[in-house]
Amino acid sequence: MLAYTLRRALWAIPTVLAVITVCYLLLHLTPGGPFDTEKQLSAAVLQNLNAKYHLDEPLWRQYLRYLAALLHGDLGPSFRYNDWTVNDLIRKALPVSLGIGGISVPIACVLGIGFGTLAAVRRGSLIDHGVMVLGNVGNVVPPFVIGPVLVWVFAILLRGAHGHGWLPAGGWGDGAWQYRVLPIALLTVINMATIARVMRGSMIEVLGGNFIRTARAKGLPAHTIVLRHALKPALMPVVSLLGSVCISSITAAIVTESVFALPGLGQLIVNGAINRDYTLVLGLVVLTTVVAVLFNLLVDLAYAWLDPRIRY
Amino acid sequence: MNLKLNLTRVCSARLSATVLGALSALAVASIHAAAVAAVPANVALAAQQELTRHADIEVESLDPAHIESVMANQIGVDLFEGLTRIDAAGNVVPGVAQSWTRPAADTWVFKLRRDARWSDGQPLTAADFVYAWQRLVDPKTGSKYTILVECVKNAKAILAGKAAPAELGVRAVDPYTLEVKTETPAAFFAEVVSKADMAPVNRAAIAKYGDAWTRPGNLVGNGAYVLADWQPNNHIVLAKNDKYWDAHDVAITKVTYLPIESDETSLRMYQGGQFDFTYRIPSGLFTPLSKQFGAELKVSPVLGTYYYSINNEDPAFKDKRVRQALSMVIDRDLLTSRLTQAGEKPIYGLTVQGTKGADLYLPDWASWPMAKRVEYARNLLKEAGYSDAKPLTFTFTYNTNDLHKKVALFVTSEWRTKLGVNAKLENIEYKVMLKQRHDGKLQMSRDGWYVDYNDATSFLDLIRCNNVQNDQRYCNPKVDALIDEGNRQLDDAKRAALLTEAQALAMADTPMIPLFQYSGDRLVKSYVGGYALTNYVDQRATQDMYIIRH
Numbered sequence: 001m002l003a004y005t006l007r008r009a010l011w012a013i014p015t016v017l018a019v020i021t022v023c024y025l026l027l028h029l030t031p032g033g034p035f036d037t038e039k040q041l042s043a044a045v046l047q048n049l050n051a052k053y054h055l056d057e058p059l060w061r062q063y064l065r066y067l068a069a070l071l072h073g074d075l076g077p078s079f080r081y082n083d084w085t086v087n088d089l090i091r092k093a094l095p096v097s098l099g100i101g102g103i104s105v106p107i108a109c110v111l112g113i114g115f116g117t118l119a120a121v122r123r124g125s126l127i128d129h130g131v132m133v134l135g136n137v138g139n140v141v142p143p144f145v146i147g148p149v150l151v152w153v154f155a156i157l158l159r160g161a162h163g164h165g166w167l168p169a170g171g172w173g174d175g176a177w178q179y180r181v182l183p184i185a186l187l188t189v190i191n192m193a194t195i196a197r198v199m200r201g202s203m204i205e206v207l208g209g210n211f212i213r214t215a216r217a218k219g220l221p222a223h224t225i226v227l228r229h230a231l232k233p234a235l236m237p238v239v240s241l242l243g244s245v246c247i248s249s250i251t252a253a254i255v256t257e258s259v260f261a262l263p264g265l266g267q268l269i270v271n272g273a274i275n276r277d278y279t280l281v282l283g284l285v286v287l288t289t290v291v292a293v294l295f296n297l298l299v300d301l302a303y304a305w306l307d308p309r310i311r312y
Numbered sequence: 313m314n315l316k317l318n319l320t321r322v323c324s325a326r327l328s329a330t331v332l333g334a335l336s337a338l339a340v341a342s343i344h345a346a347a348v349a350a351v352p353a354n355v356a357l358a359a360q361q362e363l364t365r366h367a368d369i370e371v372e373s374l375d376p377a378h379i380e381s382v383m384a385n386q387i388g389v390d391l392f393e394g395l396t397r398i399d400a401a402g403n404v405v406p407g408v409a410q411s412w413t414r415p416a417a418d419t420w421v422f423k424l425r426r427d428a429r430w431s432d433g434q435p436l437t438a439a440d441f442v443y444a445w446q447r448l449v450d451p452k453t454g455s456k457y458t459i460l461v462e463c464v465k466n467a468k469a470i471l472a473g474k475a476a477p478a479e480l481g482v483r484a485v486d487p488y489t490l491e492v493k494t495e496t497p498a499a500f501f502a503e504v505v506s507k508a509d510m511a512p513v514n515r516a517a518i519a520k521y522g523d524a525w526t527r528p529g530n531l532v533g534n535g536a537y538v539l540a541d542w543q544p545n546n547h548i549v550l551a552k553n554d555k556y557w558d559a560h561d562v563a564i565t566k567v568t569y570l571p572i573e574s575d576e577t578s579l580r581m582y583q584g585g586q587f588d589f590t591y592r593i594p595s596g597l598f599t600p601l602s603k604q605f606g607a608e609l610k611v612s613p614v615l616g617t618y619y620y621s622i623n624n625e626d627p628a629f630k631d632k633r634v635r636q637a638l639s640m641v642i643d644r645d646l647l648t649s650r651l652t653q654a655g656e657k658p659i660y661g662l663t664v665q666g667t668k669g670a671d672l673y674l675p676d677w678a679s680w681p682m683a684k685r686v687e688y689a690r691n692l693l694k695e696a697g698y699s700d701a702k703p704l705t706f707t708f709t710y711n712t713n714d715l716h717k718k719v720a721l722f723v724t725s726e727w728r729t730k731l732g733v734n735a736k737l738e739n740i741e742y743k744v745m746l747k748q749r750h751d752g753k754l755q756m757s758r759d760g761w762y763v764d765y766n767d768a769t770s771f772l773d774l775i776r777c778n779n780v781q782n783d784q785r786y787c788n789p790k791v792d793a794l795i796d797e798g799n800r801q802l803d804d805a806k807r808a809a810l811l812t813e814a815q816a817l818a819m820a821d822t823p824m825i826p827l828f829q830y831s832g833d834r835l836v837k838s839y840v841g842g843y844a845l846t847n848y849v850d851q852r853a854t855q856d857m858y859i860i861r862h
Binding site: 030031032033035036037038039040041042043044045047048049051052053080081082083084088089092093096148151152155156163164165168169170171172173258259260261262263264267268271274275276 | 370372373374375378380451452453454455456457458459462468471472473523524526527543544545546547570571572573574576577578580581583584585586741742743744745746747748750759760761764780781783
């Protein structure tokens, strides 16, 4: 297992390198550069800027320069945000995204797995229908509709004694819990809906298996059958899903961060792309790739834990 | 008490004007009464003077040498004060400079106040401006927004690496006298120096902290506020600067800017009580919001235009009759009253309401009935060689945006139904459109312009031969000659007459299709004082605002 983990970690290096290279080329091939603005810059100013950011060098040299800096942990200066480096921006944004995604994913997992299991066990009951409705609503209604509805109810309709809403409509303030409640609720609803639907389907399939029939024939109580025998194999598809759920909730919760105007990584991704902020986009790509590799590894390790037949 | 102080300062400024006028026979005195956060006598202030403002973007920088956006300039003028500043009503009033004269068409002399201080308590002198402007034009600084400083003599040569920063046309005659030579006569220069880009910067802080000098705790400014906190995409918090020379007239003690890019989110935050005023309202909600919020919705014209840029070198548009025909048949009144519906004003020329230095342009045909305009336009197209059998066909490009789409559908429908013109709509990403337009690859496209300073010349840059902003690729040497002649005038009326003539001459060629003047639509809580609708340049310093008891 240790050798496998190390091997996967080493494989991450060429993976990250390949992603950076492709992204680097795509960014430079995209029409419109970081200094194309409504008010056009004079040739002299453009030349000064190109010199400052080394854009006047051949692309391969810029690329090598970027890689050399990356090896030292330096993601470079932001092309748009002059007063901050990309490291600064990510350092400020990551805790916000982790504070939202990192909390909502475990909650969504517990609730999604719980509701999904309950719906599968009580198939056809009111609970099952309720879970299915919740799952479908969470999947079909987009977050930019659910988010504003939550805000309308809890930040505008329901008001405290001081005249302000119960909860803030947006922003992050000092990161107090009040600012986190609605974004976490939104992300949780979205993720929980997906997890519950997948869990329900998986659990129904597992419960129809021969080994479950055998367990029932042995007279084991229902909760023992579900928790001890069915839960682990039923979790396999959910675990597969978790990698992408974690990545989209932590490093790319673009819609949620936009609806609540959170200063997280999602905002940086959008602004980086719009502004052609090459270094910022690349920095976020590096981060997302590392996170993706990490979560994929964790998912693979979880497989081995869940299914004794899988060995690395 | 505030009123009394104001009167004292006004009298003092007037006295300065008299003395200076007597001393300098050549000088054209231009002394203005100092303005302060004038609180009307019958208004009671709230005990807590804290304001939360909406910023429509995360600003690119708080370093005056790197400020380029309207919002960064807005926050910048709270932190840094230039030689002049814009007061609540939009007038140019003394800032660090107590007074200024223009002894020659290309020379300005600013007399600095002796009580101006940096936020660390050190005195501020003319040398600080010299340093800041030389740093701004130094190629090594890599400033993006250099339009303002390019007014100063030799700035362009220095930016191009053909002269040393020390050769910039600015010098400290003595610690409290700054002399500026402009590249060409610039009647509007007193307003140029009110912008954050032209503010002084603290040499010691930059030397000590390098690129990190604008971080909280490092930043040393000279404005009414100091930087208390800055979390990117989260907030910028400013606290009142007790060292500011006019601190006793600054009411707001703390201002927080929240960068919210979604107008919908900012509206909800306003409704939830998190904002005291918003920078914008969501597109398409003007009417319901005006019903819901009444007087809280402030509507004031701003110095920005919405127009369609025409590539005058494109074969389809080389003939000015074609361009004029297309412009004539657009019902701008219908467009602004029924479609955009957000307080915009129809325009037919380059300049807009509130622009200094030239009169508005209104062609004769603007008052004709639409049927007559259509008939005239059809004849123009016919003369240019187009007919129903051979219709004018071209591609119109706009960037992805609901408003641009709505306007494009309306305008192209006007052309199709009234002239039989076939305009194909193309929708592309913003930066791609900018690049293609700058490269002359677009036939016609959606465009907009906000002035850099309140003067007609900032609009006229759009049509001057070989000007970098002239995406229209229009060139009429007679127009340029009139503008140059106007700029040489020391008499404002003569200058305005010449610039008005230049605009009329250019617009007779229809180098572009102006549609409407933008409106600054904002939600402002009723307890926020100091928000004037006449501030066309839309530079609203927090020091001019106050919170009314509520």
